[in-house]
Amino acid sequence: MMDINTPIPIVDGSTITRKTFESQYLNPQKPVVLRGLWKQYPAYEKWTMDYFRQSMGDIEVSLFSSKQANPSETLAVAHAKMKFNEYLDLIERDPTDLRLFLFPVFKHKPDLLKDFGYPNITGRYLKIPFMFFGPKHSVTRMHMDIDLSNVFLTQFTGKRRVVLFAPNQSSLLYRLPFNVHSTVDIDKPDFETYPAMRYAKGCTAVLEHGDTLFMPSGYWHHVEYVEGGFGLSVRTLGHNLPTILRGAYNVTIQRKLDDLLRWAQGDKWFAYKKKVANRRAEAALKALQNQPPTAGNTTQTALG
Numbered sequence: 001m002m003d004i005n006t007p008i009p010i011v012d013g014s015t016i017t018r019k020t021f022e023s024q025y026l027n028p029q030k031p032v033v034l035r036g037l038w039k040q041y042p043a044y045e046k047w048t049m050d051y052f053r054q055s056m057g058d059i060e061v062s063l064f065s066s067k068q069a070n071p072s073e074t075l076a077v078a079h080a081k082m083k084f085n086e087y088l089d090l091i092e093r094d095p096t097d098l099r100l101f102l103f104p105v106f107k108h109k110p111d112l113l114k115d116f117g118y119p120n121i122t123g124r125y126l127k128i129p130f131m132f133f134g135p136k137h138s139v140t141r142m143h144m145d146i147d148l149s150n151v152f153l154t155q156f157t158g159k160r161r162v163v164l165f166a167p168n169q170s171s172l173l174y175r176l177p178f179n180v181h182s183t184v185d186i187d188k189p190d191f192e193t194y195p196a197m198r199y200a201k202g203c204t205a206v207l208e209h210g211d212t213l214f215m216p217s218g219y220w221h222h223v224e225y226v227e228g229g230f231g232l233s234v235r236t237l238g239h240n241l242p243t244i245l246r247g248a249y250n251v252t253i254q255r256k257l258d259d260l261l262r263w264a265q266g267d268k269w270f271a272y273k274k275k276v277a278n279r280r281a282e283a284a285l286k287a288l289q290n291q292p293p294t295a296g297n298t299t300q301t302a303l304g
């Protein structure tokens, strides 16, 4: 049966050394919650909803609705616009599904960059931080990050539940080809349509103020805002050359090709991608079913 309840380990991020982080988590590409990693920076205390309301409440923000989003596309076109402070009020007060994704907050207020640094637990940072704001119950559907970088996701206000799956689970999650999305919903699993999903194995963490989740390259993530709030993500280069090259290919050629074929073929292109995803899932399922029971019960051997 699909298992997503394995807890992601939590360690003290305020004392972890670079050697430990790299040898135990980064190099073997294992997720971990680094609790308190950002205690060393002013942002840890300073960044609250009120702080953002007061310092940049006037700017206009473009919002995305998860309900209106087309599952065949990466989010590109905004569904609503409003003043930032109105949006912050809204996510604290009312149910809404409007989300602020990949928000380049530092373009609007470069001073915020003085509030934090890049933790010395590793190097090779891509210094392009993004912020994410969301209301209670909003969900970021399952995807992996297109550039295949390692991601460090830090939570400020509110709580975010993050479910992760390793890249070797892609076929069981019906990964769409030419893309980094999946159409499965792990919170309302439809095992009739997606039988291979039964065998997927993931892990979960609920991030609270001051937690930084390390998500290794290519990890699938499904994010739910258990409470309205916000977080910031920074990234480091993928862990080896093939991953870095694959990430570069994804953001350039593959994305353009996908856009072009969607434009040229419309629904037919999406139908084709779903067919390929199904075929790969069936093959993965067959491989699992043919595995002798004594060969261990992980899906990884059959799919790695």
Ligand SMILES: O=C(O)CCC(=O)C(=O)O
Binding pocket: 132, 134, 139, 140, 145, 151, 153, 221, 223, 231, 233
């Ligand atoms: O918080 C979110 O909505 C999504 C975060 C995410 O997907 C990411 O950092 O890649």
